[in-house]
Amino acid sequence: MKIVTKSIGSGGAGTNKFINEEIVKRFSNDKLNKLRDASLIEISSPILISTDSFTIYPEFFPGGDIGKLSVFGTCNDIAVSGGIPEYLSFSLVLPDGYDWNKLEKILDSTKKAADLVGVEIVTGDTKVVDGITTPIINTTGIGKLRKDLNDYSNIKLGDKVIITSDIARHSVSILLTRGDLGFEGDIESDCCNLYDVIKGLDYDKVSFCRDATRGGVAAVLNEITSKIKFGFYLHESKIPISDNVKYFCEMIGMNPLQMANEGVAVLIVDSDYANDAVNIIRESENGRKAEIVGEVINENMVLLKTEVGGERVVDIPVGELLPRIC
């Protein structure tokens, strides 16, 4: 079995060979191929920049792997902030002795994801260390701003809340893959390119957008509530969730609204645009299950009208969140 050795990360001939044969050949573009210490790019201001180090365990899971996640995760942060992802840095920290075939699978899926978003990987780095058993990947993305979708002051009374896909699949997929709970299943992570889901919208009619990663939809809405005077009223019956995910969450006693997603955005839009917005989102591959789930109200809290007709407050997750989920 071919394995990763320290030589590919130590800056000598082994590193050059790895960069040429695995990185440049795969991610080829005119900026990366020059192999400069710093790559030259053109982009017009204002610019959005976001970084993330991905430590997900296990590194392969139904619906994705750490390579795909490291591209979509960072590009989604650019997209939901109102930008068009354009360039990405890609930095690998690999376990000494790591399976070369797994590394190639990760690099292939990184490339595929970058192509789907339309970003160029323009600069990178590789290190090899002891101690870890799965790769750690950092990506930093930069993109051009279309319209700022993270300005809390744009949120107004009566705006509608849209969730772009069924929730909690990423968390449940990882939990099942780890097998710690004694359950089996093949629920796929929702890990996807959110720019494709929202790009068709009229941004002038979108008040706010954020992806519901760690802490889920509950964390997003409660964070917003902490910054504005309004709150949210959600209708449980409208919240998109698959039957098997819902069943799994009930079994383990977790609230799906608090669970991490990797391909679900929460949008707050003009009330008279909400139906059009949902229809546009549903045309995208990963937005088919989009729903209008609630509205902005004049009370500073997140309220849920339950399916049985009661009302309860949706809190932020308390205690320990699932570690190494992204």
Next chain:
Amino acid sequence: MKIVTKSIGSGGAGTNKFINEEIVKRFSNDKLNKLRDASLIEISSPILISTDSFTIYPEFFPGGDIGKLSVFGTCNDIAVSGGIPEYLSFSLVLPDGYDWNKLEKILDSTKKAADLVGVEIVTGDTKVVDGITTPIINTTGIGKLRKDLNDYSNIKLGDKVIITSDIARHSVSILLTRGDLGFEGDIESDCCNLYDVIKGLDYDKVSFCRDATRGGVAAVLNEITSKIKFGFYLHESKIPISDNVKYFCEMIGMNPLQMANEGVAVLIVDSDYANDAVNIIRESENGRKAEIVGEVINENMVLLKTEVGGERVVDIPVGELLPRIC
């Protein structure tokens, strides 16, 4: 002893507390403080971008630590490419159970280094994992281009080669700190802000610049030689090196020209500007030992005139380079 726990990296209340009390308070600026998923910045194109994941072991060493290194290392890549470092992303991967005091020391020295360069840390991420014993830090830097100093075609016959400081100190410092060789000593790493060293130069008279990190001065000059038809003639007697570093390298049988630096640039400048350039560099705190060490010749190799009067070829390092030196 206060230690790092998984909660500061898992996205919940512990993460928010850490970001507010340790990150925002320390690195405060109007972009970072907004705590957006993607920060908004302004910068005019063309832009230089560079990324590096720092895995140095040990994380504290004479003359620096991983925090300082992670700022200077990436900013130096921007600087020697001809840019002005402006913004930095900062992503921490911390060992579960890591000493909180050490973490604060690293964050303090990160802040100090960023202020010295004049870069703003505008976005970041924190994860906590098992397995590693020292932090891994990724920084991605972006800067405005002053003049492209990585264009090989600008190098011309007769240009002079300048080394901005005495060589091999970073490698020797790390080797001594690790103690693997049974020697002791307190040689300080040269880890420094290279933009401060070169910024006073007239870039129109500089043909090329690169920092001599892994593989040392030998790797830089041999890489250039592989891209152009010319070569280099170096005078060993002119190469700046401290007596104790030179002595240590002789003892362990390593060529100081092949050893890593973290604050030494190799500059190729117009021959009639070389004296002025050295004088300007020497005015900076970390350029006081700058020397003109050789010139561009019409032979495609790197030749060294030795102190005893012979001539030998300077090769790139062969075999395993020292791992986890940066």
